[in-house]
Amino acid sequence: xxxxxxxxxxxxxxxxxxxxxxxxxxxxxxxxxxxxxxxxxxxxxxxxxxxxxxxxxxxxxxxxxxxxxxxxxxxxxxxxxxxxxxxxxxxxxxxxxxxxxxxxxxxxxxxxx
Amino acid sequence: xxxxxxxxxxxxxxxxxxxxxxxxxxxxxxxxxxxxxxxxxxxxxxxxxxxxxxxxxxxxxxxxxxxxxxxxxxxxxxxxxxxxxxxxxxxxxxxxxxxxxxxxxxxxxxxxxxx
Numbered sequence: 001x002x003x004x005x006x007x008x009x010x011x012x013x014x015x016x017x018x019x020x021x022x023x024x025x026x027x028x029x030x031x032x033x034x035x036x037x038x039x040x041x042x043x044x045x046x047x048x049x050x051x052x053x054x055x056x057x058x059x060x061x062x063x064x065x066x067x068x069x070x071x072x073x074x075x076x077x078x079x080x081x082x083x084x085x086x087x088x089x090x091x092x093x094x095x096x097x098x099x100x101x102x103x104x105x106x107x108x109x110x111x112x113x
Numbered sequence: 114x115x116x117x118x119x120x121x122x123x124x125x126x127x128x129x130x131x132x133x134x135x136x137x138x139x140x141x142x143x144x145x146x147x148x149x150x151x152x153x154x155x156x157x158x159x160x161x162x163x164x165x166x167x168x169x170x171x172x173x174x175x176x177x178x179x180x181x182x183x184x185x186x187x188x189x190x191x192x193x194x195x196x197x198x199x200x201x202x203x204x205x206x207x208x209x210x211x212x213x214x215x216x217x218x219x220x221x222x223x224x225x226x227x228x
Binding site: 004041042043044045046049089091097098099100101102103104105106 | 116117144146153154155156157158161168169204206208215216217218219220221222
């Protein structure tokens with residue numbers, strides 16, 4: 001079946017540091033890939049997405065590139081802020097599963113001033 | 114535009130008791146989802162409705178969980194009887210619908226603690 005694996009957390013960074021959160025997936029064919037963010041006390045929000053190989057999703061300074069050859073969708077940001085502290089989830093949807101999302105375990109990010 | 118509403122936000126019950134959660138999706142969204150998010154894990158889909166019909170309930174523990182979406186709008190998820198391992202956040206999400214992916218919008222969730 002389809003699955004998503006994220007790097008283990010938690011991740012703690014200082015403000016303005018570079019962020020990478022690794023995500024790899026297992027699926028046949030060409031799934032769509034997503035990053036969701038969950039701020040404290042709030043619901044999940046879509047951060048960015050990519051629907052085909054080599055697509056780059058970007059939003060709020062975050063970006064991720066859909067790499068078919070390495071089955072990866074790593075999240076990056078050049079300079080994190082305290083307000084980026086949240087839990088980040090990598091997810092996929094597959095054409096054979098309709099609109100169902102399969103999530104990774106989540107990575108807790110804490111950014112210190 | 115109002116988001117997905119859920120209630121209650123928190124619930125504490127004893128094991129073997131019953132509990133129900135309510136979800137009101139974004140107006141006009143045909144598809145509604147219930148996810149279970151256990152602490153330290155990603156959300157897992159329990160059930161998906163398209164209008165008032167069930168599309169996918171393959172991961173719903175049907176011996177104790179039930180869900181309905183009357184009139185294709187609001188939905189309730191019930192657990193009867195609850196077990197300790199049901200302690201989790203229950204997330205409701207909605208999307209415009211259709212056979213392929215449409216962005217899902219999530220509610221704030223209901224945190225259930227089973228003692």
